[in-house]
Amino acid sequence: MNHTEVVVIGGGQAGLAVGYHLRRLGLDFVILDAQPTPGGAWQHTWDSLHLFSPAAHSSLPGRLMPPQPGETYPEAAHVVTYLTDYEQRYELPVVRPVHVEAVHRDGEFLRVETDSGTWQVGAVVSATGTWSRPFIPAVPGRTEFKGTQLHTVEYRSPTDFTGRRVIVVGGGNSGAQIAADLAYDTDLTWVTLREPRYLPDDIDGRALFDHATARRRALDEGRTDTGGVASLGDIVAVPPVRAARDAGLLKAQPMFARLTAAGVEWSDGMTAEADAIVWCTGFRPALSHLAPLGLRGPRGHIPTTGTQALGEPRLHLLGYGDWTGPASATLIGVGRPAREAARALADFLNRPR
Numbered sequence: 445m446n447h448t449e450v451v452v453i454g455g456g457q458a459g460l461a462v463g464y465h466l467r468r469l470g471l472d473f474v475i476l477d478a479q480p481t482p483g484g485a486w487q488h489t490w491d492s493l494h495l496f497s498p499a500a501h502s503s504l505p506g507r508l509m510p511p512q513p514g515e516t517y518p519e520a521a522h523v524v525t526y527l528t529d530y531e532q533r534y535e536l537p538v539v540r541p542v543h544v545e546a547v548h549r550d551g552e553f554l555r556v557e558t559d560s561g562t563w564q565v566g567a568v569v570s571a572t573g574t575w576s577r578p579f580i581p582a583v584p585g586r587t588e589f590k591g592t593q594l595h596t597v598e599y600r601s602p603t604d605f606t607g608r609r610v611i612v613v614g615g616g617n618s619g620a621q622i623a624a625d626l627a628y629d630t631d632l633t634w635v636t637l638r639e640p641r642y643l644p645d646d647i648d649g650r651a652l653f654d655h656a657t658a659r660r661r662a663l664d665e666g667r668t669d670t671g672g673v674a675s676l677g678d679i680v681a682v683p684p685v686r687a688a689r690d691a692g693l694l695k696a697q698p699m700f701a702r703l704t705a706a707g708v709e710w711s712d713g714m715t716a717e718a719d720a721i722v723w724c725t726g727f728r729p730a731l732s733h734l735a736p737l738g739l740r741g742p743r744g745h746i747p748t749t750g751t752q753a754l755g756e757p758r759l760h761l762l763g764y765g766d767w768t769g770p771a772s773a774t775l776i777g778v779g780r781p782a783r784e785a786a787r788a789l790a791d792f793l794n795r796p797r
């Protein structure tokens with residue numbers, strides 16, 4: 445049995461950001477990460493993915509992300525390099541690959557069971573992200589389709605689909621970016637639940653973060669809700685999306701009613717044949733390791749106040765989405781809730797700050 449004050453589950457950006465603050469506060473902790481190498485989900489994105497904010501606006505606490513030469517909006521590989529450097533620079537105690545299987549209550553402690561041993565700890569920060577839980581909606585006929593079906597997490601490059609008939613499903617950033625990626629070399633059909641809503645071209649991730657922060661402040665001060673970032677639109681018009689849209693290559697079709705053996709069929713009887721369907725339909729939080737604590741609330745989330753689980757004060761949740769802090773599932777947004785979580789843990793464990 446291993447012992448430490450805090451176990452952080454997940455060594456992506458959220459786990460590293462809270463590690464930075466736990467280190468500053470002098471707590472004993474370890475970060476357990478299931479990946480064999482640093483970088484969290486950024487290691488697994490498609491080849492052409494670029495951030496929707498410049499480097500300086502995609503930074504974790506303590507260290508600015510350096511710009512990527514020749515790119516205003518850095519590539520995913522640049523983020524992996526930054527996160528690798530970050531954990532080395534701050535000597536964060538990441539142990540990998542370690543997969544956490546379950547967290548149990550154990551008297552005054554929590555017991556963290558993994559595929560490489562057990563930890564008995566005073567508190568846990570869960571920062572496992574969403575990438576390992578891709579979501580595909582239950583559309584009729586999904587098993588009838590004879591072509592290839594894949595989710596965002598499996599998509600890599602348009603060269604895998606050159607000359608083929610591809611249907612991309614999803615009107616968010618992943619759907620728009622992957623549709624733009626495929627628009628030139630494939631016979632593309634882009635399907636969205638509602639008409640695509642682009643943010644104004646001059647708005648990128650910086651403005652989204654400012655909006656989320658202003659909303660948090662308004663709510664904290666009891667003022668009128670300014671609306672989530674979704675009130676601005678769904679799609680950041682990053683340069684490749686803008687180029688494909690302006691070339692008339694991103695005409696969206698409404699959602700189809702069912703899949704058939706050869707493709708898809710709309711409710712009015714119209715059909716489209718396809719070789720492949722790419723489901724860009726989102727993710728769910730990866731929380732199965734917390735199931736023994738019995739904390740699951742509506743929509744698959746665990747109810748929290750700030751980052752602290754309402755039903756278990758020794759558990760904090762970080763990243764995932766706005767429900768654990770405004771923009772906490774982004775590089776720049778996770779710093780503040782990470783700091784608050786670390787401070788709350790120091791208080792909880794009676795550590796002087």
Ligand code: FAD
Binds near residue numbers: 479483776
């Ligand atoms: P992850 O990066 O997923 O890290 C979680 C880590 O926990 C992983 O290493 C995982 O293996 C590990 N793990 C999971 N379960 C366990 C377990 N049971 N035991 C041990 N380890 C476990 N954000 C921006 O700021 N700018 C952008 O431009 C941007 N673009 C995005 C584009 C796409 C397509 C997507 C999907 C997201 C984008 N984001 C962007 C959002 C966000 O920054 C990422 O989703 C980010 O990876 C979330 O970080 P995380 O640390 O919470 O989770």
